[in-house]
Amino acid sequence: MDITFRDHIERANQLAFQRLLEADPIWVNVGRAIDVIPGMTKNMILHAGPPIEWERMCPTLKNGMIGGALYEGWIKNPEQMEELVHRGEILFHPCHDHDAVGSMAGITTPSMWVYVVEERRRGGRAYSGVYEGRGKTLAFGCYEQETIDRLRWMDKNLGPILRRVVGTFKEGLPLKPILAKAVHMGDECHNRYVASTLWFVDLLIKGLLSLDISNAQIEAIYRFMTGEHYNSFLTLSMAGCKAMAEAFHHVLGSSMVTVMARNGTDFGIKISGLGEKWFTSPAKKVEGLYYPGHGDNEANPDIGDSTITETVGLGGFALVAAPATMQIVGKSLEEAIMLVQEMREITIGENETFTLPYMDFQGTPTGIDLLKVVETNITPVCVTAIASTLPNTGMIGAGFVRQPMGAFHEALKTFVAELKRNMDKEKDL
């Protein structure tokens, strides 16, 4: 590659990296998807990962879609789903194509409540569904009555109150301080959100107590948000990370990865300098630990938009921050340190906000560079939950994925072609 173009890319990446570091995501609102997500229509289901047609969808995604359609009342029973799809009346779009992200299957239907996060430096907004839990949820491919009932309860009791709570925070709720503190308290902020959820509910309860609602209402919301092992900050964090990622997307000439996402069939990425084009390759199997009674044979391949956390320097890129996650993914302290060091080879720099106490308070490796990935042949490491391919089963384990190289090779081809096109343009001038 031409030296001049190297310089050009490096300058673009430094600009993009600076935008990533400066990004300041603030929780400002919560609303129904149809009311707040740009481009959302009333016959649309958003899902995790790159675009995919119904036939190629993995079981977890299909099952989540069925749950979404049942919840919206588009079908009365799961068997009607195929017919609905084949009538062509439903649009399936990636969350990411609407500035949104979704946990696991990422199912977001028009009337579901989503967090709205604003990035204060550049003014962008990002969205993610209010956390359903880890149990029998749409996110994990469930559609039974319990799943639908929970969503109805959230719609009636949680969403409207959360909107009043966020209204009590004068300038909204800054998310970075919560993430930064949590990384010092055992969270890597992808698989583990215990400390961050404790900080989050500490702010939430103060807001709740300032509203004129009953103790019983407050208690129900508080218990919901702390239930399922104190993990509810996950989706608000994801919206925050997406807002940070948007801040450095669309930097002309930048080779930085701004989206990594999986739909359970494909793994896909977007590149800052290449706009909205997806580059994909088959999603991988997750190496992990299973809950008793579950195993490999039942595991869906890697799924979810939650890798937006690794995209901004959290999750696997902060693995050493979280001994509990290290144990789940079967990595010793030495291995975790080596993985974090390895991620430095494919990133632009250190995150000044997310620092690792047990690595001399160095920042986490942040800002994945497509060129470095291909040159070093090292792909990003992500930690993740594992969904069952069986419907109505929920989370069956958690583990570790090293993402496939194919998508990066695909992206590089386009990146080089774009470079050449720009070079030719310059020559013409």
Place this chain on the structure above:
Amino acid sequence: MDITFRDHIERANQLAFQRLLEADPIWVNVGRAIDVIPGMTKNMILHAGPPIEWERMCPTLKNGMIGGALYEGWIKNPEQMEELVHRGEILFHPCHDHDAVGSMAGITTPSMWVYVVEERRRGGRAYSGVYEGRGKTLAFGCYEQETIDRLRWMDKNLGPILRRVVGTFKEGLPLKPILAKAVHMGDECHNRYVASTLWFVDLLIKGLLSLDISNAQIEAIYRFMTGEHYNSFLTLSMAGCKAMAEAFHHVLGSSMVTVMARNGTDFGIKISGLGEKWFTSPAKKVEGLYYPGHGDNEANPDIGDSTITETVGLGGFALVAAPATMQIVGKSLEEAIMLVQEMREITIGENETFTLPYMDFQGTPTGIDLLKVVETNITPVCVTAIASTLPNTGMIGAGFVRQPMGAFHEALKTFVAELKRNMDKEKDL
């Protein structure tokens, strides 16, 4: 020392150590000191550390005493304190001589509210004042109106409600799980209690919400318990640690240290096999960091019963668990690891409940052995807050103390004399 007696001591220490490990402290009640602390009388002030007469008391302790007397209405202004003391109408006793512990000055007057913790295995109880905060408190030698007003607010609004809250926990509130989780989340549980306080208030708020009281009352209590940098679990933890320490006190022949405490003038210890006798030497200066505008010249020597945490394997003995404390006491990761390793040389074993994620989940060094301290010439390391010698100033910093050897030498003399006495008795049989 005779081999047989070595064996005897080792057996006694193993028994004591087992009792320490098995101890299960449960928060069961809260009440006024006069109503719940054994031997408390209505003209008594309990204080931190070993016994001390008024004339030898350090400024922080004297100032705290003045605050206590003002709060009880025994004096109308600070100047009356000397006269009250010289009339001989007030008794000054160590908290530890009443199964209690107190933070910093440890001032506990008859009408102050104290936590009651029960040790479930052996049935003992321990006590510690409800946390006043880090600001202008009795604990830090303050006696101005703000201090007295806070105590009155606590008396009226906090104590009675906390009693109702603890009543909502069917079997009381087990403290060890909170401490164990916190040691994995950046607390060493002496200087830093952020994670443990978050877990504590998470339980507290659920209790509060189940009571028939107003949102405003709940909010005031919640804000008080999370104020002052999320440190309120400190004194409940101290009562819990004291309950654990009592469980292995009074084991005949055991050379284990069951009390380490400082009154700001003297450092004192008790030994399991030597009953209620104190062994003392001068309290040391704390090596630490000061808040802006404060410094060495103003620092009171080492003070407080909070070293009960080191006595059961927390605080300095878990230093590597808490990067934030390591920074405050100026220790690098390597130095913190070395200090924890060093503490293994003077302790009986590993704590199976408090484990260190970044030292291969090894247990913290636990159960200080008087004999090992003297033989190795290594004394316990403690982390601690620093109080001002000036009245009404509050906390001025935090730091690190290596406790003085003198008290251990004193204790050894008595321990050996007791051994000889027992040996002679056996010969007589």
